[in-house]
Amino acid sequence: MSLEERKMRLIEALIDEGILKSEHVIEAMKKVPREEFVLEAYRESAYLDEPLPIGYGQTISAPHMVALMTELLQPKRGDKVLEIGTGSGYQAAVLAEIVKPEGHVWSVERIAELAEFAKNNLRKTGYDKYVTVIVGDGSKGYEEQAPYDKIIVTAAAPTIPEPLLTQLKPGGRLLIPVGDLYMQILKIVDKDFEGRIKVRDNVPCVFVPLIGEYGFRSERFP
C-alpha cells in the first residue's frame, strides 16, 4: 500500500473513532505529509498511529494525539498560535495549514538540533512561511509576539506555567498536559473576555517532560 493510501486509512480510522470531527482539521491532516517529519528510517511507519523517535530522547506525537489536540484547540484561519515543543515541526505544520495565510505559528524548541530538524522539515514542505521556530525555554512562553489566540504545549508540565496564562488573549485557549513524569491529564484552559481562567480536564496522556524554569527541572528529578 502506498503512503498516501495508508494516510487515508489512518484518517478514516480517526474519524470512525470520533477523534477527527471538523472538516478543516481533517483536510489539514490529509494535506500535511507526516513522512516528511520523521527520520528517514521511520518513513514507512509514518502512518502507524504511534509516536516515533526523532532523536535526543524525543518523539513526534502519535497522529491520534495531534488530531485530538488540534480539534480541542479549535484553531481558525487568521489565528496567532504559540506552540511549545516543536519537535519534528509536524503539529506546527498541521496548525499552520489551518491558520494560514493570515495567521501564523510561533513554535519554541529547547533542543537546538531539533529546532534545525524541524526548520528543515518545514522548509521542504513549504510551511516555513507560516511557522517561525525559536530555540529557547518555552515554559516562559514567547513574549515577543504575545498575546496569542491559541497556545498548545506538546510536553508534560508539573503545573500550568504562569507566563503562558499572561500571554493568552482574552477569549483565547491553552492546551497543556499537566501531571508527573509518568502520566498527565490534558487540560483545556480558557480565558474569558474579563480575563478569568477556567480549567477543564480532558483525557489522560503521556508526554515527554517540559524542562525549564516553569516546567520540570530535569528529566530525572522533578
Ligand SMILES: C[S@@+](CC[C@H](N)C(=O)[O-])C[C@H]1O[C@@H](n2cnc3c(N)ncnc32)[C@H](O)[C@@H]1O
Ligand atoms: C512530544 S515532543 C513534541 C512533538 C512535536 N509537537 C511534533 O509535532 O513533533 C516534545 C518536545 O518538547 C521539547 N521541550 C521540552 N521542554 C521544552 C521547553 N522548556 N521549551 C521548548 N521545548 C521543550 C522537547 O525537546 C521535545 O522536542
